[in-house]
Amino acid sequence: MTSLLGRDRSDRVYRRVLTGFALILPSLILIILGVLFFNALPALERFGPSFLWTSTWDPVAEVYGAAPMIFGTLASSMLALLIAVPLALSVAIFLTEFSPRWLRQPVAFLVELLAAIPSVVYGMWGIFVLIPFLRSYVVPPLKALFGWTPFLQGVFYGNSLLAGGVILAIMVVPYIAAVSREVLLAVPASQREAALAMGATRWEAVRSAVLPYGRAGLIGAVILGLGRALGETMAVTMVIGNRHDISLSLLQPAYTMAAAIANEFSEATTATYQSALMEVGLLLFVLTVTVNAIARILIWRVARGAAVGSKAL
């Protein structure tokens, strides 16, 4: 009997140790949040909520306002989604509904491989390939057509909101495409059949049955892409121009929260400067965690708890 009792005790110990390890990871989120908050406290107290909408960023005078970075982060992410969503959804719909069977896996694999390219490589490619391409082939026709709008004012020197947005778009396409594809695969075949049996064409079946069924999950996929875009740092820093300035023009340099933290942390010699950057980090943290939480809830709702999207997350 004693040996039986002993085994029972070791099982219990084992379980407790594993439970402890399993709890460490989720609690990290709270710890990071706490550290950011306490370090940001001096800036929070000094600048108050006006930190969010003032534009001065002057380390000499110790006055900080994050509006240009918040604007740049949101603007570059929105531009990225504007380009990436149609592209990624087309890829996902093509792969699940129209592509020949033998082509599905290879194309899905290659699209997802885009997510494996290191950010800094995207940045370098952005500087040496994308920006010259934009300068020669994209900006001139855009200016000719829409030069009268406020979005295309000024001279295009290369590093700009446009370049940042396009780089981000390329980087988030694989995430949106992969999750959308899995959402579409999770739509029951009976829904497609029901539409086709009514005399719907393939495209009508996709539009009237498949897309509505997966709607919440597809929105989730897009929001997940948004979360990625908001927090992306290296590639954006390399092409967006890093200027504390709000300009509606896509051709002008801008700044993002992530880029500012990466660029300025080593120069942040005063306590207030550091604290201001911490507050930017706190904002970015809360923003991306919230966006990701919303995305996952939406995806989970379509998949009903199945592991849809987990591969890409």
Next chain:
Amino acid sequence: MVASANTRLRLETSRLTARFGQHRAVRDVSLLFPAHTVTAIIGPSGCGKSTLLRCLNRMHELTAGASVEGEVLLDNVNIYAPDVNPVELRRRIGMVFQRPTPFPTMSIYENVAAGLKVNGRRPRPEVDDAVSRALQQAALWDEVKDRLHTSALELSGGQQQRLCIARAVAPQPEILLLDEPTASLDPAGTQRIEELCHALKRLYTIVIVTHNMQQAARVSDYTAFMYLGSLIEVGRTEEIFTKPRVEQTEAYITGRFG
């Protein structure tokens, strides 16, 4: 062919063979479905009865690796001829599946109207009429007329299945294919669907696949018995169930196998 008699010919298969890859799910079946009758296809699981049904509106070919030989004639036109558009064909042949398949994001009204939409845009009053007519034909109108714009998912399983029948008949097809339509329903729901078969054959030629022999006996005018992909026997339902000519049919309907 017992079933040829003097009714007008609508739908007929001629030496129809359907494959999944190498497997022959339907073997050389020639069968006539007289107009405005209910024909039941019975047989044990895996006998090819659903596959045969899915050949009649060219749904079978949507499965990967599926192929068809032989002919299906609709008013003497082979629906597998190269110039026949399967999408147009399916607009003339409604289909209802084993499990109810309402579109979950659409209201009751939109579900019924969905079948009309793919047939081209129509003015709103015309759609309203068609939707209420279809729901009346499916014996669902009285239950849903006050909540046409609520979600289709709020209906019970039996009501959802009748909604699918309404969706299938809304564009006024000529033929209605029912693939084990009561498989997921309770007895009350099953009875409603069976009553509908009787009522709807005035308007449509109905083909129903069922594994339930009592159901076949209750709803159909003609019964075809299939086994291992082959058509064993077809005839008037009362003859098939009272004095079958083939030993295998008798064995199946008396419950000795299947």
